[in-house]
Structures are given as structure tokens and as C-alpha cells.
Amino acid sequence: MKIERTGIIENFSEKRYEYWVVENEYVKIMVSWISWDVPQERINHWLEEMEMSGSSSKISSE
Numbered sequence: 001m002k003i004e005r006t007g008i009i010e011n012f013s014e015k016r017y018e019y020w021v022v023e024n025e026y027v028k029i030m031v032s033w034i035s036w037d038v039p040q041e042r043i044n045h046w047l048e049e050m051e052m053s054g055s056s057s058k059i060s061s062e
Contacts, residue, residue, distance in 0.1 A: 003028050008050055017043065019050040 001011065009018045011033075018033040031053075034046040 008047065017047065017050075019053070 001009070001013075003009065003020050003022060006020060006022050009020055011018050014033075015036045016033050017036070019031045021029045021031050023029075032046070032050065034043055036043070
């Protein structure tokens with residue numbers, strides 16, 4: 001998976017959303033994740049929290 005900037009990633013192989021913080025090309029930290037198996041209401045709440053936590057952008061990767 002190619003992580004280039006801070007934001008939300010759709011990880012298709014793990015079936016989950018992930019929130020990554022990228023400091024530079026060598027420092028990439030997965031801060032939080034949520035499985036696609038939980039109710040949609042919880043996913044929506046998680047997405048809102050992650051978007052409010054910083055300058056996140058939603059990008060898709062596999």
C-alpha cells in the first residue's frame with residue numbers, strides 16, 4: 001500500500017478504513033482504524049472524528 005499523505009485510506013485487503021499521519025517519506029504512522037464489519041453508524045462516527053482530528057483527505061489504496 002502506498003501512503004503519501006495524511007488522511008483516510010480504504011484498505012481493501014484488510015477490509016477496513018485507516019487513518020494515517022505522514023510526517024515525511026520515512027515517518028508514516030497508522031493512528032487509527034475501523035473494520036468494515038461494524039455497523040455503518042459507527043463507521044460514520046469514526047470518519048467524522050478522523051476528519052475533525054486534522055487535515056485529512058480521503059484516498060483509496062489497496
